[in-house]
Amino acid sequence: MKATKRTQDFKAIELKLTKDSSAPHTIYLKEHVVREHTQDRPQGRTLLVVNIPPYADEKGIINAFKDAGHVQSVQLCLKPSTAEVKTVHRFLPEANTTTFRAAYIVFKKVAELDKALKLDELRPLNSDDHKVKVGINKWVQEYNDSVLVPAILKKNIETFMSKFDADSQKAEEKEKELEQEDDEGWVTVTKKGKVQSFARTEKVENKILKKEEKNKKRKELKNFYTFQIRESKMKNIVALRQKFEEDKKKIAQIKQSRRFKPF
């Protein structure tokens, strides 16, 4: 339900760090339109911005769009993508890479998005009450943040592990459930079930294949027929010849690089 027809082309606009930045980057923005909108990127209120410079942070962007209205949320990501972000339960936070990014900006009201699309000029990222952290200040803060008091680290570990245990417990229960006959009488074979099975890994598969091949080979007769003996002799010569050919190739290569001129 669009209030007005909006253009689907990107609009270019400059984004400055401070008021007197002389060579700012140009960012490109348009309405975020996809067939199925997710909850965190609602239809009609989400703005897609690409080419956000590496140093920009959420607060800075909110500040930049202040003229349009209230920004509800800002999502920064490496590439614009429609797929929902799957959150994996991680222990170590993902490393923060400095690079150009895309952003989804959600406004509170639909009208604010319209206004944002009509802006001719953005405010700078830095405002009086928020300065983007860059350079030495940023690195110092990062360093100081990385030093953890053992108690906190311990707590982190404990919370993570208890969640992990709970999750794996759940998964196990789910597996157990699968063991039960379903309505049509099917039983799913799982790793820990009563029904004997083997792990479905590449290694195991290869092992089985090898075993079969070995069995086949064992039945074969070797050095039995005359032609086999003749062949093995021939093979010997062929090996010698092959080596000779290889060496000749090598020589040709060396020759090509003119390395036979000793002086």
Add this chain to the structure above:
Amino acid sequence: MVKRNIKSSISEDIGVTQTVNENGKRAAEDDHSKDGPKRVRTKSLYRQPTVNELNRLQETESLFNSNLFRLQVDEIIQEVKVKEKTEKKFQQFFTDLKTHLLAIPKDDTEYDLSTNTLAKKLKVKIPVNEQLMTTKCVFQFHKFSDVEIKGSYGLGCSINSKLRVDVQITVPSETYTKNDSVNYKYHKKRAAYLACIASHLAKLQTIEDLQYSYINSCETKPVLDFKPVGKLGNHLSVRIHLTCESDAYKLHRFSPERNNLREAWLLNDNTENNSDVGPPTPYYNSSVLADLTASVNQEFLNEFLPKSENLKQAVVLLKIWLRQRNLKVSGYVVCLLLAYYVQNKRINNIMSSYQIVRNIWIALKASELDTKGISLHKGDSAPSIEEFHKHFPVVFIDKTGYYNLLWQMDLGTYSALKRECALAVEMLDNGKINSFLPLFMMPLKPLMKFDHLLRFKNISQIKDSVLAKASKESKVNYGVEQLSLVVDILYNLLAKGLGNRVDLIQPIVEDDLSWSIKKSLDKAKIGVEPKLSFGLILNPENSMNVVEKGPPANLPEAEQFRAFWGDKSELRRFQDGSITETCVWEGEALAERRAVTKQIVDYLMKIKYGIESTQLYHVTDQLDSVLVRKQYRGQRLLYVEDGALTALQAFDELRRDLRQLAQLPLDISALYGVSPIFSYSCPVPALPRAAPHNPWKRASTCLIKDIQRDGLAVLPEYTPVCKAIVELGHSGKWPGEIHAFRCLKAAFHLQIAESLTKQYSIPTQASPTHIDVLKNGLVFRLEIAHPKEITLLRREKENGVVKYRESEESERLQCETVLLPRLRGALHGLHQKHPSFGATACLFKRWLSAHLLSPPHFPSTLADLMVAAVFLHPQPAQPPTSPTVGLYRVLKLLVDFDWARDVIVLDFNDDLTREDITKLEQQFSEDSQQCLRIVTAYDGPSPAPWSRLAPSAQVLARCRALAASALSYVEDSVLVDYKDNILPMFVPSLAGYDVVIHLHSSLVPHSFERVDSTPRLQKLPESPVDDVIPVVEFHPVLKYLEELRSAYSEFALFFHDLYGGEVIAVLWKPDIKEDREFQLTNATALKPISSKGETKYGVNVEALVEDFRILGDGLVKSITVN
């Protein structure tokens, strides 16, 4: 035995159609039924062998080292062979020359050679020096009867490059009178005879560049050099030798015991009694004998050599080998040596050339020509070999029994020859390398070969001071050839003084001169000084001994020892109770100990001949100043090895502590160091420093204070950590999910840290990824490693089947936690074996970094490996023992090695078989994505991980270009200019970069360690920090670079000197100026540009530069855009 034709090869047989064996054909079809061209090849592989081919295939293994070796021998012989066209042309030229020479006019006039009459008449100068000029003798020119081609060209074993055809003219015996054998009258007449020929040749139109020359400082025996006019002159030159008819003198007049040079004449001493015959003059005698015996020996050679193709090939190979090593052994001597061994049945002419060469090397390696001379002479009329040994250092008697063919060879050259032979055999027996290349293809320059070069700045002054102390006998023996005497004396002095510290002392004399026939010899010599240097190869075990232990004080030898060493000798009592005469040299630091040989040489030259050390020039430790810490010092100067040693000691203690930790769920089974410091190859190693002043603390770690001075942040000094890997005991309970695994690892980190603090009360700081431990003032960063983590990272699911694939992250982890510990251990072992490894690696890293190619452009581990390659594959030389020479060799490797085609295989402990190596080489010849490949024995299933990501082809090309210019700079500075400061090789050029970012130097770590900064030498504290972990690994410049590279690697490359570089140089990618297409996913840094009503997109370069400034806020001083 079947006589072989070397040149026949299988390739000739391939063309012949063969009946294909039925079975063979079927096999071929089974194997390659799909593609046509391959099948043709296979068909020929499966054809019936001919007898010829079978023979060849089999004999190659037995007669030649390997197939490859044989093919290469064929190839090189072909290459150095004189072209038929040239031969024909020369034949024509020679006929003309001969007719012209034989038409030389008769001249019955008798000339007094002490006046200028002959020279005036001939209009050319007589090539003798002033001293000989004064001797009175009467000369009459007698026509010679023949002009012959002799030497290698005559024997058919000459080498194509710098080909010189030896032409021999035999002077009729009536030219010389009975008395001419003494006091250089013979030589003078010989010179006059040469002048006659020169004057006649000057009229010939078909030659040019007619010059007198002398070789090997034999200035009394000049020769005539000239070139044919025209194209032929590009290929060869001609040298006319004068010999003498053998009936001119009885040979026994020149026996080694005879005197033919009167003291009175030589020293202009008329007062002494002239009838006194004086001491024997074997050296002088030999110079006459060389002429007298030439024809006999030549005939002997002509008897057997031209008949055997294989012998001739062997001579050519040996000559190439000698020339690459710059050993002063003439082709003539080589031929005669071969003749000797043929006579002794050591070799024969049905052997292959490879076998002959190999046998000669083995024979020479075991030969003892300095004590047990050999002789071609049969019979007992001649003087005994013992008699020769009394007067010559090396003895090899010719066919006549009177002439020592090696009269000019000194002991140093002979031991060099023996040593090279031993090395050659060793190389042949080493199946793991292609020994052909180092044996025949690589020139072995003095800088490559020697660890220490001693050069003399002012040779004539040295000559005077040495000769002033020489004995009269030796002076008479050597006559006017004083340089040979000086070399002899100095060699003996060095050999005695250096003793077992050196494996080889080789004199290198460059004293050849060519001058115009219109110029007198003395004038030609003005401004041309002979060059003399001694090359030393140090014995790695003994060369660094600081104490020279002499005999016990009560023995008579003690007196001699004192006499030799002078004041330096003193009585010392040792721990084992012995009291001996001893010399003690300075050398507390390892680097000083490396210079002990230099101290000894300087000292001996001073006390023996009064030669000041300023007159001497050593090529050995020029770059040691780069290896000294500039900011700090301990009790004395700190070298890189000292830092590493402190760290290693602390690490050993830490290992002990960790092993004894109680109450851990899993025991610590091993601890491996992975930082370069553990293999002595860290140029700025961590040092134990003072405790930080009034620190902000969290847990047991310092925080960075937020203070500013003059608008700049004040940062704590950069403290590096030494990284190590901890291995835990086996357990099957690790979780099978990567994040849970890491969480458990963190829990272990926490627990180890806590128990370390509890049990030993040392400060520790656990973090999810590592533990920092403070030990003896140094911070160690420990990380737990477990193979399961790598497996988990590799794991992926495909159609419900679990498969294991290498991912970027798993490879990185594999390198860091599995391969690097083993490699670091091996490099540490290498340093123990070759103590200059670490310092050489440091120099190489400093050099790379100085030229802004620090990691990631040229990874540090790869630099280590490249240096290791110089030590593990030193062929054709031996591993270097001084870092300066080591760096030279590394750069040489970088320039000379064919990186595109070849692979370096580093096998630290002989783990690989020959087959493994061949397999590895093949594997790489197929895929050529990496531009540089160094494989180690530890690499596992995917070899060469250290060179996988970097360097890029461009960086490698730049490295090689820089190395090439550095090499030529070093060669010029040390071999021509006697420069002691060659540090300019570490000065980078900032030209060519697009943007240069200047940083505030106070914020740059290691800025005091720059090559060009002046040493500050603050003293390190007695008791280093022990209660709090300082701020570690906080490197603002690296942080900045990391951000720049991660954000802008699409547009630019960033270069920086890791060791205190105050600039970052930026190079735009070549396509930066091009228009780009605007895409949703690829709009990075684009700006719209409207031209002609159209909107195009291009990279916003100005904004990028602005970004550099923004990201480096507080660190960047200024940015220059070129």
